[in-house]
Amino acid sequence: MARAKGAPKPAMITAEEFDRLADLPADDPGGDMTPYLDLSKTRRPGREVQRVNVDFPVDLLRAIDREARRIGVTRQAFIKLRLADTLVNI
Numbered sequence: 001m002a003r004a005k006g007a008p009k010p011a012m013i014t015a016e017e018f019d020r021l022a023d024l025p026a027d028d029p030g031g032d033m034t035p036y037l038d039l040s041k042t043r044r045p046g047r048e049v050q051r052v053n054v055d056f057p058v059d060l061l062r063a064i065d066r067e068a069r070r071i072g073v074t075r076q077a078f079i080k081l082r083l084a085d086t087l088v089n090i
Contacts, residue, residue, distance in 0.1 A: 013036055018033065018036065021033045021036075050086075061075075064078055064079065
């Protein structure tokens with residue numbers, strides 16, 4: 001969880017203390033390491049995002065929206081799913 005604005009930074013800890021916290025069970029409240037992490041620059045390697053703009057015919061968008069609603073996902077999620085499925089099957 002991100003630190004609230006204006007909240008004091010937690011004290012620095014040693015690598016050994018960090019490792020000890022990491023080894024605690026996930027449900028142990030003492031094992032919460034997030035106060036010691038800077039999550040502002042996190043990323044998912046291999047999953048960088050680049051925005052693209054695509055123009056679709058209105059009829060195609062209606063069909064996409066209809067199918068996305070049917071399976072319970074957003075338009076964007078549906079397009080990503082279909083593109084990924086198609087690329088896997090090439």
